[in-house]
Amino acid sequence: MSFIDVIIMLIYFGMIVFVGYLGSKRATTSEEYMVAGRNLGMFMYLGCLAAVILGGASTIGTARLGYEFGISGIWLVTMLGIGIATLGIFLAKKIAGLNVLTISQMLEVRYNKQTGLISAIVAAIYAMMVAVTQIIGIGTILNVLLEWNLTLSMLLGGGIVLFYTMLGGMWSVTMTDIIQFVVMTIGVFFIMFPMSLWKAGGFEALQTQLPESYLNIASIGGDRIFQYLLLFGLGMVVAQDIWQRIFTAKTIKIARQGTIYAGIYSLLYAIVVAIIGMCAFIVIPNLNSTQNTFAAMAITILPNGILGLVLAAVVSALMSTYSGTLLASSTLISNDIIKSFFMPNISEKQFLKVSRIITFLIGTLTIIFALWIQDVLVALDVAYAVLSGAVFFPIVLGFFWKRATAKAAFYSIISSTVVVLAGLAIEGITSTNPILYGMATSFIIIIVVSLLDFSNQKQVSTDEDLEKKKFA
Numbered sequence: 001m002s003f004i005d006v007i008i009m010l011i012y013f014g015m016i017v018f019v020g021y022l023g024s025k026r027a028t029t030s031e032e033y034m035v036a037g038r039n040l041g042m043f044m045y046l047g048c049l050a051a052v053i054l055g056g057a058s059t060i061g062t063a064r065l066g067y068e069f070g071i072s073g074i075w076l077v078t079m080l081g082i083g084i085a086t087l088g089i090f091l092a093k094k095i096a097g098l099n100v101l102t103i104s105q106m107l108e109v110r111y112n113k114q115t116g117l118i119s120a121i122v123a124a125i126y127a128m129m130v131a132v133t134q135i136i137g138i139g140t141i142l143n144v145l146l147e148w149n150l151t152l153s154m155l156l157g158g159g160i161v162l163f164y165t166m167l168g169g170m171w172s173v174t175m176t177d178i179i180q181f182v183v184m185t186i187g188v189f190f191i192m193f194p195m196s197l198w199k200a201g202g203f204e205a206l207q208t209q210l211p212e213s214y215l216n217i218a219s220i221g222g223d224r225i226f227q228y229l230l231l232f233g234l235g236m237v238v239a240q241d242i243w244q245r246i247f248t249a250k251t252i253k254i255a256r257q258g259t260i261y262a263g264i265y266s267l268l269y270a271i272v273v274a275i276i277g278m279c280a281f282i283v284i285p286n287l288n289s290t291q292n293t294f295a296a297m298a299i300t301i302l303p304n305g306i307l308g309l310v311l312a313a314v315v316s317a318l319m320s321t322y323s324g325t326l327l328a329s330s331t332l333i334s335n336d337i338i339k340s341f342f343m344p345n346i347s348e349k350q351f352l353k354v355s356r357i358i359t360f361l362i363g364t365l366t367i368i369f370a371l372w373i374q375d376v377l378v379a380l381d382v383a384y385a386v387l388s389g390a391v392f393f394p395i396v397l398g399f400f401w402k403r404a405t406a407k408a409a410f411y412s413i414i415s416s417t418v419v420v421l422a423g424l425a426i427e428g429i430t431s432t433n434p435i436l437y438g439m440a441t442s443f444i445i446i447i448v449v450s451l452l453d454f455s456n457q458k459q460v461s462t463d464e465d466l467e468k469k470k471f472a
Helices: 003-024 030-038 042-053 056-096 103-110 113-146 150-200 202-209 222-237 240-246 252-283 290-301 306-342 348-373 376-400 406-427 433-471
Strands: none
Touching: 003 113, 003 150, 003 306, 030 150, 030 306, 030 348, 042 056, 042 150, 042 240, 042 252, 042 306, 056 113, 056 222, 056 240, 056 252, 056 290, 056 306, 103 113, 103 240, 103 306, 103 376, 113 150, 113 240, 113 290, 113 306, 113 348, 113 376, 113 406, 150 202, 150 252, 150 290, 150 306, 150 348, 202 252, 222 376, 222 433, 240 306, 252 290, 290 306, 306 348, 376 406, 376 433, 406 433
């Protein structure tokens, strides 16, 4: 990178920190800190939601998959888009109408306090692991661009986002996300995409110079596409960071339509970034680390000045998702565990302080985990495997099946979480089977236990009626 590119990125970082600080001035209550006062219009809502969906794995991961598999690399983000659009069509209206802040609060209202607690723990772990992927992504980009030590790059990028998220919560996240959404859209769609195509020789060159499998939409393999459906398609439906954004919408109509639009945007993003990865296969045929595909391509094809803007756009995507998932994990722990179980009578001012402390602690943990794992797709797989396997059925059946009981949901979440983690430990974190095992366990337990509870309740009711008749 040239000196001017470094200056552009540093100015961008400074601007983000400043805007995040301004957002902290608006976060004077816990509801403003966690859901921006439930007051976002369509543009702000769409921008924030799209920004939190499309982060490190979406950009770095899809460019990497495009380099390795061709157009079939779209499936990771495509499943995110399908999942978020499904959420918008079937559940956004129901979710937006709830007077809660988290997924676990919904489960507590639908079932009981114990179910809310266990789901809060599971969802918080998921959000933390997604946050970890973003720090890895930020570190990877800065490491390639500035040739800084990877550890230092992660500490710098993660520390900036942690700073403004801790101060202003959702208002800081919202204000920075709007900037990041605009920069991300311009950088990826209107600069990086056409420049990559031009450098590679256009669509005709992709057809003639790439291996034949690179033009096959299913070359990545049916098993992997199915894995992405389980991980990301279903995971989006029950993700706390997504639900928390839905709660920020001013109206139910904005929540529903904005969520569907974000799904469409995600599908377009998937195609564009996968093609950038395909172009990189032609332009940089012997890339040492495919995880660096996007950054290496940007350095190769972009002129000075423009390079700094595009890489700021990529870092924008990473920072948006990190801030959103960090706040999601913090909200679950501070609101659904600490306040609900340990400090039920805490004052508004004290709770805001506790929320900021928890955000700082969770952010520090995510940076430590990122330094340990250092693989963006590995961390993402673990996050979504636990989420999809453990809480999908309790949430969905909670909305659509009245017979689902509190006991059934509680044991379903605990059992399926154990099954997923054990399966990942035994078969490896890239295996699809643990997710299937977890979902099957969750579904069977919640159905069987609910039916047994319902049968027992009917029997008790019948016995009570008989006793009343005898007494009469």
